[in-house]
Amino acid sequence: MRPCSVIDYHDAVIQAAICVSLATVKLQRIACALGGMKIEDQSAHAPPCLGHCVRLFWDENSFRNVTGGRAVSIEERNSSQIRYVTASDRTLAISHVWSHGQGGRPEEVFTGFNTCLHNxxxxxxRSIGCNSYWMDTPCIPGHHDNKDLRKEAIDKINEIFATSKVTLESIFAALLVCDWNIRAWTLLEAMRGRRNIHLLFKDDKILPFKQILDTVLQEGSIDLAILFCTAQHLIPFQLAPNNNVNPYNRRLNGGYINVEEAGCLLNHRYATRPGDGVVIWSLMCEEKASYSPTEFWxxxxxxxxxxxxxMSSVPRIGDSEDIPGFNWAPARPDLQAPSSANGDTEARYHSFDGEGSSAGVITERGLQANWATCIIKEHSKIGRISNRISALSRRRTPTQIQKIVDKYLKDxxxxxxxxxxPENLSGTTVQYxxxxxxTLLAMVGLNDRGQTWHWRGIWEWDEDDPLPDFREAAVLLV
Ligand SMILES: [Zn+2]
Structure with a gap:
């Protein structure tokens, strides 16, 4: 790789420092102000192009004839078409946010890909010895006629980022607070590629993320260093060679994480295309993508x-369809946008990874787990609570119990x-x-058939009332 100029690098640190001092301003505004990015323009041009270069489209035969992951060939193309080769360890993987403008999908029905960006x-x-590059815009078809090709391309993302020579991130503002770092797809791309992330600066200079991090830690301000604490997914992760290499560690080395951790990371990030949240979630945990929440679970x-x-307000599969055994399961990793139109001011609870809580087992029949449980009696006797609850709480809690019954348990x-x-015996319950x-409580309901429970929602218990008594019980959520 050619050496990068120190001046460009310091510019990046200065930009990041400006962002820190503006931390109270909304993130999107910082990204726009510092990066000069134009959200409405989906097709940026690379300097010195003034915006009149030819649009490139795919050579569909070339795309279809490549087996394995497809990357754009840097050697072969004609004046209007992009050709493809199999992605390999000589592929440069490029991660970017669409709103920064890197062109449309490769098919002719879209806007095409600017020649200047391709060049x-x-x-x-070429400068780092690669023979190809991968980027979502020219490599993932978007037209519905090509949805099988699109699925194939998404299935290969993990492999491409894990084996590519360098993952290149094009930066328009300070990395850590810009929208590249808060989008769902780029989170996945960063985690797969974190072995070797480079940033792209002015004049096409590139620099390893690790080098920037090292220098910020040695010379930067502590305020800026703190921001890197939220960026574990960008930092190369490798176990020391003499550590025990078990299957779990091997998965960590590959950048795969467990379903809860991935769910939390994605809980605050969004994907523009409906349904992509689950695809990304599955790719963070597994090599193969799942295309629906039911398939995933x-x-x-x-x-x-x-x-x-x-314990979160994330929508469940059962909210929109009936999939016996899986209605309790999260239908997406993030919270749905609040519908303020309906005066929806309900509190929303983000998920946490549940570390320290006991585990349940996912079965075909449902989620089998032990919970601290407080039974509420049948709704024909609304407001009456089980005799398991102490006389004191019976006296003081009916109003809140009544609200819960009205809201969640009518049917x-x-x-x-x-x-x-708790997963071990310390303490009696695990705090959200x-x-x-x-205290956050999960509401479940039992209908007339059998002993299976239905997920109904989350309730924040008003601490002015004493909590009723809870006892450990096995619960099958269906
Ligand atoms: Zn151009």
Missing amino acids: RYCSIA KTRIDRILNTGFL YRMGALLRPM RGDANG
Whole structure:
């Protein structure tokens, strides 16, 4: 790789420092102000192009004839078409946010890919000994006629980023607070490529992320260093060679993480295209993508899940369809946008990874787990609570219990409040670690058939009332 100029690098640190001092300003505004990015323009040009270069489209035969992951060839193309080769360890992987403008999808029905950008990535790839580059815009078809090709391309993302020579991130503002770092797809790309992330600066200079981090730690301000604490997914991770190499560590080395951790990381990040949240979530945990929440959770049968991870307002599969055994399962990793149109001011609880809570087992019949449980009697006797609850709490809690019954249990014969149990014997329950004033409780309901429970939602218990008594019980959530 050719040496990069120190001046460019210091510019980056100065930009980042400016961002820190403006930390109270909304993130999107910082990104726009510092980066000069134009969100409305989806097709940026590389300097010195003034915006009149030819648009490139794919050579569809070349795309279809490549087996394995497809990357853009830097050697072969004609004046209007991009040709493809199999992605390999000589591929430069480029991660970017669409709103920064890097062109449309490769098919002729879209806007195409600017020649100047293609030339820029070819030249960077050539300078570090690569024969190809991968970027979502020219490499993932977008037209619905090509949805099989699109699926194939998404299935290969993990492999491409894990084996590519360098992952290049084009930076428009300070990396850590810019929108590249808060989008869902780029999170996945960074985690797969974190072995060797480079940043792209002015004049097409590139620099290893690790070098920037080292220098900031040695010479930068502590305020800026703190921001890097939120960026573990960008930092190369390798176990020391004499560490035990078990399958779990091998998965960590590959950048795969467990379903709860991935869910939390994505909980605050969004993907523009509906349904992509689950695709990204599955790719962070597994090599193969899942394309629906049901498909995703079915791949996890016989595996465990921290019960504490379920304590969130994330929508469930059962909210929109009936999939017996899986209605309790999160339908997406992030919270749905609040519908303020309906005056929806309900509190929303982000998920935490549930660490320290006891695990349940995902089975075909449902999630089997032990919970701290408080039974609420059948709704024909609204407001009456089980004789398991002490006389004191019976006297003082009916109003809150009544609200819970009204809101969640109208159509159910019986209800229960659940709290996650600790994984070991220290303490009796596990506290939610997100933003809540009171104790978070899960509401479940039992209908007339059998002994299976339905997920109904989350309730924040008003601490002015004493909590009722809870007892450990096995619960099958369906
Ligand atoms: Zn151009």
